[in-house]
Amino acid sequence: MIWWNNLLLKTSKRNRRKRNKIASRKPKSVSRNQELTQSPVAIEEEEEGFSLKASTCWVQPLGNFYFSSSPHNSRNSGLGSLQILTDELVLEILGVLGATDLGILSTVSKSFYVLCNHEPLWRNLVLEGLGGGFSFDWSWKSTHVSAYMPNFDVSSMGSLSLKVRDFYSDYLFQSWLCANLEMKPEWLERDNIQRRTGISVNEFVANFEEPNKPVLLEGCLDNWAALGKWERDYLVEVCGDVRFSVGPVEMKLEDFFRYSDQAREERPLYLFDPKFAEKVPILGSDYEVPVYFNEDLFCCLGNERPDYRWIIIGPAGSGSSFHIDPNSTSAWNAVIKGSKKWVLFPPDVVPPGVHPSPDGAEVACPVSIIEWFMNFYDATKTWKKKPIECVCKAGEVIFVPNGWWHLVINLEDSVAITQNFVSRRNLLNVLDFLNKPNASTLVSGTRDRVNLHDKFKNAIEASFPGCIDQLVMQSEEKKAEQKKLSFWESATDSKLSYKAEGMEDHVGDPYAGGMRLGSNLKIQPVCRKESWKSLKRFCDVAYRNELPGSMNKTYGVLRV
Numbered sequence: 402m403i404w405w406n407n408l409l410l411k412t413s414k415r416n417r418r419k420r421n422k423i424a425s426r427k428p429k430s431v432s433r434n435q436e437l438t439q440s441p442v443a444i445e446e447e448e449e450g451f452s453l454k455a456s457t458c459w460v461q462p463l464g465n466f467y468f469s470s471s472p473h474n475s476r477n478s479g480l481g482s483l484q485i486l487t488d489e490l491v492l493e494i495l496g497v498l499g500a501t502d503l504g505i506l507s508t509v510s511k512s513f514y515v516l517c518n519h520e521p522l523w524r525n526l527v528l529e530g531l532g533g534g535f536s537f538d539w540s541w542k543s544t545h546v547s548a549y550m551p552n553f554d555v556s557s558m559g560s561l562s563l564k565v566r567d568f569y570s571d572y573l574f575q576s577w578l579c580a581n582l583e584m585k586p587e588w589l590e591r592d593n594i595q596r597r598t599g600i601s602v603n604e605f606v607a608n609f610e611e612p613n614k615p616v617l618l619e620g621c622l623d624n625w626a627a628l629g630k631w632e633r634d635y636l637v638e639v640c641g642d643v644r645f646s647v648g649p650v651e652m653k654l655e656d657f658f659r660y661s662d663q664a665r666e667e668r669p670l671y672l673f674d675p676k677f678a679e680k681v682p683i684l685g686s687d688y689e690v691p692v693y694f695n696e697d698l699f700c701c702l703g704n705e706r707p708d709y710r711w712i713i714i715g716p717a718g719s720g721s722s723f724h725i726d727p728n729s730t731s732a733w734n735a736v737i738k739g740s741k742k743w744v745l746f747p748p749d750v751v752p753p754g755v756h757p758s759p760d761g762a763e764v765a766c767p768v769s770i771i772e773w774f775m776n777f778y779d780a781t782k783t784w785k786k787k788p789i790e791c792v793c794k795a796g797e798v799i800f801v802p803n804g805w806w807h808l809v810i811n812l813e814d815s816v817a818i819t820q821n822f823v824s825r826r827n828l829l830n831v832l833d834f835l836n837k838p839n840a841s842t843l844v845s846g847t848r849d850r851v852n853l854h855d856k857f858k859n860a861i862e863a864s865f866p867g868c869i870d871q872l873v874m875q876s877e878e879k880k881a882e883q884k885k886l887s888f889w890e891s892a893t894d895s896k897l898s899y900k901a902e903g904m905e906d907h908v909g910d911p912y913a914g915g916m917r918l919g920s921n922l923k924i925q926p927v928c929r930k931e932s933w934k935s936l937k938r939f940c941d942v943a944y945r946n947e948l949p950g951s952m953n954k955t956y957g958v959l960r961v
């Protein structure tokens with residue numbers, strides 16, 4: 402249950418005080434839930450560390466009902482016998498209705514009025530009915546009305562709407578809050594990624610790609626024409642009428658920009674197009690792959706390679722919720738306009754609030770990125786295994802190593818290019834991934850999921866004979882080397898202060914590659930009294946199984 406301390410009253414009072422300040426900001430019409438967020442002027446609200454983009458939410462969280470002097474919740478009286486259903490279920494049922502039925506039902510009671518005007522219902526109707534061929538007009542409902550009834554003056558819709566003050570619903574309130582909450586400054590504070598400027602390819606490989614660690618590279622886009630050219634006006638001029646993939650639909654770029662300017666949604670639409678360079682060749686020639694990522698073995702597949710590059714455009718608040726990149730590839734993501742907040746967890750740490758299915762084919766996570774920040778971000782503060790975080794700005798590139806979970810939210814209207822690639826460092830991982838028994842559900846970006854492994858392997862053999870065998874041999878040698886090199890040897894070498902289980906306890910570098918401590922490794926107090934050297938000898942013996950089983954159990958658990 403959510404309780405919001407007099408949000409309605411406080412916001413209303415503040416609206417009067419802040420109107421002037423807001424008037425000077427870039428005008429942004431309120432697009433979402435116009436009936437819930439009545440004011441046509443965006444009002445910034447600062448309350449208990451939260452900044453809100455919009456004005457009043459007339460729906461109140463359920464907690465407020467229990468503190469209210471009035472015993473009346475119009476949500477229940479207006480729903481009649483349907484009141485026993487959850488809001489989610491009622492909305493699910495309303496989701497099967499068409500626009501006319503929703504419109505009629507909304508006149509039945511205050512409750513149906515609020516529910517039938519829930520913006521996501523109208524968003525679905527627009528996207529299902531019109532695909533990407535709509536011109537966004539203030540809200541999804543008015544967009545629908547203006548598309549189907551062009552003579553109706555939708556500008557009057559806001560002023561006709563009702564202010565329902567005694568409707569209490571956590572579901573609707575949370576949805577409004579997530580659409581209207583600004584990122585809190587404390588969510589942006591942590592910046593613990595390694596940054597590098599002007600490093601050599603060898604340094605990149607040795608320090609980041611080989612150990613599979615993220616890095617933010619500065620200054621390597623300086624020669625990109627896109628950086629200077631890709632202003633909105635330029636993009637509209639060269640491809641304003643080209644249709645790009647936007648979620649489930651294809652939209653003209655200029656229509657998408659029109660939508661972005663007004664969007665205030667929990668999950669704004671996001672332009673993410675893998676065929677942009679084929680559609681608009683000049684976009685493809687305005688950038689070049691940074692030198693660190695030049696080796697891309699999927700090139701051997703020619704036109705049969707899976708999708709690998711995308712232009713990404715979205716308004717502030719849009720982004721990508723937690724996922725691991727496809728086909729076990731690594732990626733780079735270059736920001737051309739705007740900025741992006743990144744949160745990354747290494748492959749062996751599932752982020753809080755995220756629940757992958759056992760086969761990894763599906764991931765359940767919070768409805769929106771803001772919801773993740775509201776409900777789960779704080780948990781990471783006390784985790785030993787803290788995420789890597791940063792804000793990546795225009796002109797910067799982030800390297801996302803294979804297998805890392807990541808979430809991204811645009812802090813401003815943003816334009817970026819991302820590419821996924823396979824280098825020698827990652828080839829065996831990718832081949833293993835493509836060869837999994839459930840490849841038909843796991844592999845993505847191509848039609849021929851099942852045969853991709855064999856095609857890729859053959860193409861590599863043809864272009865680089867012996868390459869795979871050599872990599873397999875090197876990997877086996879490395880494993881053998883790691884076994885020989887006992888934990889203690891590495892430990893004494895690396896000025897560390899481990900507390901056994903947590904990666905955070907590595908000095909200075911929470912995700913140092915190579916050796917990981919098994920979670921059942923216990924460094925007993927008795928060990929600490931020993932010198933590192935004698936302890937090392939002791940453990941080497943234990944590791945070679947030369948100690949009796951019981952002692953092995955205590956000291957010999959080196960899962961590296």
Ligand SMILES: O=C(O)CCC(=O)C(=O)O
Nearest residue numbers: 713720721726809817819
């Ligand atoms: O929204 C973004 O820029 C991030 C994209 C991303 O995570 C990906 O392509 O895997």
